[in-house]
Structures are given as structure tokens and as C-alpha cells.
Amino acid sequence: MGAAVAITRLDLTAGELRKAARREKNSTVARRILALALVLEGADRKKAAESCGMDRQTLRDWVHRYNAEGLAGLRSRKPTGPRSRLTTEQQAELAALVEAGPDPEQHGVVRWRRVDLRDALERRFGVKLHERSVGKVLAKLGYRRLSVRPRHPQADEAAQEAFSKNFATTLTTTLPAHAQGKPIEIWFQDEARIGQQGTLTRVWAKRGSRPRAPRDRRYDWAYLFGAACPQRGVAAGLVMPTANAEAMSLHLEAISRKVAPDAHAVLVFDGAGYHSAGTVRAPENITLLQLPPYAPELNPIENVWQYLRANKLAITVFDDYDDIVAKTCEAWNFFANDPDRIASITSRTWATVNP
Structure with missing residues (x-):
């Protein structure tokens, strides 16, 4: 384990950090703030970490994040996950395809299924996706399977x-x-x-x-x-x-x-x-x-x-x-x-x- 990292960001005192922890609605973030307050007050690093539900190495990592970003750095970040195999332009074309709907004569279906869109993407872009991956892309673009309502043919x-x-x-x-x-x-x-x-x-x-x-x-x-x-x-x-x-x-x-x-x-x-x-x-x-x-x-x-x-x-x-x-x-x-x-x-x- 490396040596203890000093808290170099001193714009907030230990007392101000405690106040911030009391205002914080996320209990996990509040514990991280309290751990830093204990360190500023001179508490032992190991005891400060254990009293706030973490080990010393984890506290060391949060000190690094706090020094670099302040309180905002103490929030958990969602993993970015793998990069989409469809480019932004291809995703836009997929959205246009969904909006337009299928042509029964050309596509052989009256509504898009994920498997139909998967095949269409492979034909257009040469990109092979699993149908579940197609569903994830559609969800990312804001699409859901919804019940349709009748539309009168004379509607203007x-x-x-x-x-x-x-x-x-x-x-x-x-x-x-x-x-x-x-x-x-x-x-x-x-x-x-x-x-x-x-x-x-x-x-x-x-x-x-x-x-x-x-x-x-x-x-x-x-x-x-x-x-x-x-x-x-x-x-x-x-x-x-x-x-x-x-x-x-x-x-x-x-x-x-x-x-x-x-x-x-x-x-x-x-x-x-x-x-x-x-x-x-x-x-x-x-x-x-x-x-x-x-x-x-x-x-x-x-x-x-x-x-x-x-x-x-x-x-x-x-x-x-x-x-x-x-x-x-x-x-x-x-x-x-x-x-x-x-x-x-x-x-x-x-x-x-x-x-």
C-alpha cells in the first residue's frame, strides 16, 4: 500500500465538510465526505476509513478524486461500457427507419421487430448485432414498444x-x-x-x-x-x-x-x-x-x-x-x-x- 496522500484542496474546512455531509442526500457520498473531514481533523487514516465503511486504500482513492475535483469527485460514476458498433450517423438512420415503419412489400412485415431491424442493419452497414443489442440501441435512442392507437384515414x-x-x-x-x-x-x-x-x-x-x-x-x-x-x-x-x-x-x-x-x-x-x-x-x-x-x-x-x-x-x-x-x-x-x-x-x- 502506498503512503498516505495529503488533502491538498483546502477550500473547505473539516467543519464545512461535515455540514456538506449533513446536506447530502446520497448516504454513500456523505460517508466519503465525513471520512475526509476526519482526516482533516487529524484522525488516523485507518480508523477514519473503517468508521465510514471503507478500507484505507479506498479512502486514498477518494482523496485523489477530492483533490482533483472537489466534492463533485466524490460521486460514483457510471461505467461508460463498450462503445457502440453503430456510428452516430448510422444510429440516426436507424431512428429514421423506425419512424418511417416497414414497407410490407419490401420488408415482408407490418411492424418492426428487433430481428427485422438487425437484418436491415446488416444489409445496410454490414454490422452484425444480436437482436438484444438492437433493443439496447433503440432504448438509448428513446424508443419503447408502445400500443398504437387508431388513426382515421381522413385525419388532417x-x-x-x-x-x-x-x-x-x-x-x-x-x-x-x-x-x-x-x-x-x-x-x-x-x-x-x-x-x-x-x-x-x-x-x-x-x-x-x-x-x-x-x-x-x-x-x-x-x-x-x-x-x-x-x-x-x-x-x-x-x-x-x-x-x-x-x-x-x-x-x-x-x-x-x-x-x-x-x-x-x-x-x-x-x-x-x-x-x-x-x-x-x-x-x-x-x-x-x-x-x-x-x-x-x-x-x-x-x-x-x-x-x-x-x-x-x-x-x-x-x-x-x-x-x-x-x-x-x-x-x-x-x-x-x-x-x-x-x-x-x-x-x-x-x-x-x-x-
Whole structure:
């Protein structure tokens, strides 16, 4: 073992090091700081090391790191691991390949598997990777296996982009005169059918198995009308037997009662026929703003339905209509009574009001 290495960095005293150790949330780093404080106080190196859960050689290494980098040097560093066999440019091309998706006629598949991408990389670059290595590269690039959602063939992506990009300007031109000067709340609204033809979800199970779960095959259901304001973390919901103009009007009244006093709400909703029926009248403190056609991606309440089905309503057998209503109300209240969850699921960066 080499001779003891002196602490040459003296910008912090032993007392200041102890204070830093008390503030440190990482217990391992805190022990290293305390060991250095003991050394500065004149403690025996061996005792200083053992009292902080290390041997003398390890303490010697941390003294070197502290002398060179200060407190930052006492943090553990993740090993860099082997260098990727794909260059930065090749990784970018892999990302473009994933984004574009496969051509069924050219590639013979309708979705990319790791083995397909492995073969494509070998053909393009002559680089042979194991399919697990392909998965690691994809994870590094930020890709995960996700469930897809249906996209209507008539969806206008340009209109959707313009709606979100120009949202604040649209608000300015949409607000009625009596709303000018009032605080503006952004609300999102939608409805979902909840019933005995329920959904399944993913569960933990052993690899290679296919777990079973109950699924009702009967045909009774109710409609959950839901709306949320992410900036205030509040929500308003109704469970109705049908989805029509009358139910929509009742839901608008429920939302109106949730809007803050002296504020005005802009309710973003889709273009379902009964939303704009002649009998539907928005309360005075609500302005209706319709989404572009076939644009569920712009309505975060769609994510609320996905969340509730996955966590509260999937793998459920409903006894009858009353049971559907009771469990749907329970699921909605689980969401609506948690402001942090409301904000987390329904917040959108583009849905803001210019000051």
C-alpha cells in the first residue's frame, strides 16, 4: 500500500465538510465526505476509513478524486461500457427507419421487430448485432414498444398542427366580449362508453405464458362524460344512460359549476354531432372551441379514458347497469379527486393563454 496522500484542496474546512455531509442526500457520498473531514481533523487514516465503511486504500482513492475535483469527485460514476458498433450517423438512420415503419412489400412485415431491424442493419452497414443489442440501441435512442392507437384515414395532420400551434391566437378571437379581462381556464371534454364488453390490460406473468382474465360478453353500458382543467387540477364528470344533446347540456352545466368564480372557461371538445346540436347551449361562463375533425390526439381526456380503463375498469365483470354506474363513478372519482393526477395526464404545453 502506498503512503498516505495529503488533502491538498483546502477550500473547505473539516467543519464545512461535515455540514456538506449533513446536506447530502446520497448516504454513500456523505460517508466519503465525513471520512475526509476526519482526516482533516487529524484522525488516523485507518480508523477514519473503517468508521465510514471503507478500507484505507479506498479512502486514498477518494482523496485523489477530492483533490482533483472537489466534492463533485466524490460521486460514483457510471461505467461508460463498450462503445457502440453503430456510428452516430448510422444510429440516426436507424431512428429514421423506425419512424418511417416497414414497407410490407419490401420488408415482408407490418411492424418492426428487433430481428427485422438487425437484418436491415446488416444489409445496410454490414454490422452484425444480436437482436438484444438492437433493443439496447433503440432504448438509448428513446424508443419503447408502445400500443398504437387508431388513426382515421381522413385525419388532417396539417390542421391538427395548426390548431395546437395557433391555440393562443384562436382563443383571443374566440372569446366573447363579456369574457374579456377575466381569468381564462382551459378545459378539455369528451365521453366514453363503459360497459360489459370491457377491455383487458397487461399484467405481470412469466415469459412465454399467456395469462387469462375474465371478460364479460354481455351488452349493457353507460356513458361517462368527463372534463378536466389541468391548470387548476379540477374535473367534472357525469355518468349517463345515453350520449345525446340532452346529456351534453347537463354536462356543460356541471362544468359551469366547477369554473372558478369570476373566471371564464374555454372548453375544447370534438365534433360529435350531438355536441353542436341546436338544443345544446353553453352556459354564460363557457366558450366552446371545437377540435379539427378526427383529432383525438389533441384531446387529453382520451388519455384519461386509457388510464382509467387500464387501472380501474379493465378485467372487470359488471353485474348489471347499476353496477356499471357505481364502478364508473368510483373510477372517475379516483381520478377527479387527485389534482396532481389531473394535471399530469391532461396538461399540454400548447394549451396556454398568452398573458
